[in-house]
Amino acid sequence: MTTTEPTPDMASNAEIIGRHDANDLAEILAISNTDVHATIRSVADNADAIFTWDYDKGARKPLEKLYEKAKTSQWNGETDLDWSIDVDQEAVVAANAAAGLGISDDMDLSGTPFASWGDDEWTQLGVESQNWMLSQFLHGEQGALLCTAKIVETVPWIDAKYYAATQVMDEARHVEVFAKYLNTKLSGTYPVNAHLGLLLDDIVEDSRWDMTYLGMQIMVEGLALAAFGFMHQMTTEPLLKQLLRYVMSDEARHVAFGVLSLKEYYEGLTTAELKERQEFAFEAALRMRDRFLQQEVWERMGMSPKEVIPVIADLPQRQLFQQMLFTKIVPNCKKLGLLDAGDGWLRQKFGEIGVIQFEDMADTGEEYEMFALAEGEAGSGAPA
Ligand SMILES: [Fe+2]
Ligand SMILES: [Fe+2]
Numbered sequence: 001m002t003t004t005e006p007t008p009d010m011a012s013n014a015e016i017i018g019r020h021d022a023n024d025l026a027e028i029l030a031i032s033n034t035d036v037h038a039t040i041r042s043v044a045d046n047a048d049a050i051f052t053w054d055y056d057k058g059a060r061k062p063l064e065k066l067y068e069k070a071k072t073s074q075w076n077g078e079t080d081l082d083w084s085i086d087v088d089q090e091a092v093v094a095a096n097a098a099a100g101l102g103i104s105d106d107m108d109l110s111g112t113p114f115a116s117w118g119d120d121e122w123t124q125l126g127v128e129s130q131n132w133m134l135s136q137f138l139h140g141e142q143g144a145l146l147c148t149a150k151i152v153e154t155v156p157w158i159d160a161k162y163y164a165a166t167q168v169m170d171e172a173r174h175v176e177v178f179a180k181y182l183n184t185k186l187s188g189t190y191p192v193n194a195h196l197g198l199l200l201d202d203i204v205e206d207s208r209w210d211m212t213y214l215g216m217q218i219m220v221e222g223l224a225l226a227a228f229g230f231m232h233q234m235t236t237e238p239l240l241k242q243l244l245r246y247v248m249s250d251e252a253r254h255v256a257f258g259v260l261s262l263k264e265y266y267e268g269l270t271t272a273e274l275k276e277r278q279e280f281a282f283e284a285a286l287r288m289r290d291r292f293l294q295q296e297v298w299e300r301m302g303m304s305p306k307e308v309i310p311v312i313a314d315l316p317q318r319q320l321f322q323q324m325l326f327t328k329i330v331p332n333c334k335k336l337g338l339l340d341a342g343d344g345w346l347r348q349k350f351g352e353i354g355v356i357q358f359e360d361m362a363d364t365g366e367e368y369e370m371f372a373l374a375e376g377e378a379g380s381g382a383p384a
Pocket of ligand 1: 141144170171174251
């Protein structure tokens with residue numbers, strides 16, 4: 001990358017996300033899944049499948065290390081998790097509320113749509129939110145399954161093809177365990193959220209192999225790693241805790257795969273090429289933030305999303321949760337040089353959505369080994 005190149009004009013919000021004001025709630029809510037009964041979604045995958053005849057294993061040492069690590073870190077979703085555990089979803093919601101994750105009694109909600117709510121409604125909200133959250137993670141996991149299969153085809157490096165192949169297996173296992181948890185332990189599922197669906201479509205449709213990495217490994221998986229970590233820490237439900245522990249040990253490798261691969265690739269890109277990556281990262285950040293408005297939950301509860309979301313958005317624990325989702329994405333974007341390329345456009349954008357303060361947290365290229373399962377932890381057949 002040359003430093004003398006003029007900074008190209010960055011795209012506007014309207015060009016990136018289809019609306020002038022990124023925070024326009026009415027426009028955000030106007031996007032909804034209109035195809036909720038379909039069981040199949042077909043998306044054009046515009047990329048070429050790439051063969052490489054260079055079989056020099058270990059030419060990229062950090063990727064080879066990840067691949068070797070992945071081979072010995074496989075676990076079995078059927079036998080390593082204790083599916084005999086009964087889950088009392090309402091008790092889980094009550095425990096979350098007691099831990100301060102719900103709406104506390106001392107908040108003044110008079111004059112809001114929640115003024116007449118009692119314990120039953122709050123419990124129902126907790127239950128629906130959990131059904132919704134895990135459903136979206138399930139759909140995101142399937143997105144990762146498809147994207148890593150695509151990376152096996154499109155990335156030109158043999159070490160990356162090897163590693164991505166292990167990730168395809170990891171993601172199959174994640175889809176399997178989230179689907180089983182939802183279907184056997186919870187009380188309902190939700191179709192894919194429209195904002196998440198649009199993002200997954202964009203990632204799959206892009207013809208450039210590194211965009212699959214950026215959209216999936218850095219943005220979607222970076223958010224998932226942060227969210228799983230938060231849920232793992234907070235939940236008192238032993239089966240979900242164990243499931244998340246196992247999934248996170250894989251996810252940390254996946255995000256590291258993205259960081260380590262793109263770090264090398266981005267060093268050879270021009271400012272104009274990096275600009276497109278910055279814009280894509282910002283689009284993905286907005287789509288994921290918008291998805292967490294969980295508009296489908298409010299609709300299922302018979303509430304108007306337009307009326308309740310502004311009330312919920314003001315709650316401090318909600319703001320904290322929303323920001324926490326970016327604790328992995330922002331330092332990883334920094335490590336890749338995306339924050340400061342093009343006169344710091346993405347730094348400014350992340351500032352506007354209130355997440356730039358995470359830039360100096362650990363990046364996953366360095367910290368992934370911390371998440372590894374301990375010797376004997378997988379395969380024990382018993383929850384920790
Ligand atoms: Fe996954
Ligand atoms: Fe993953």
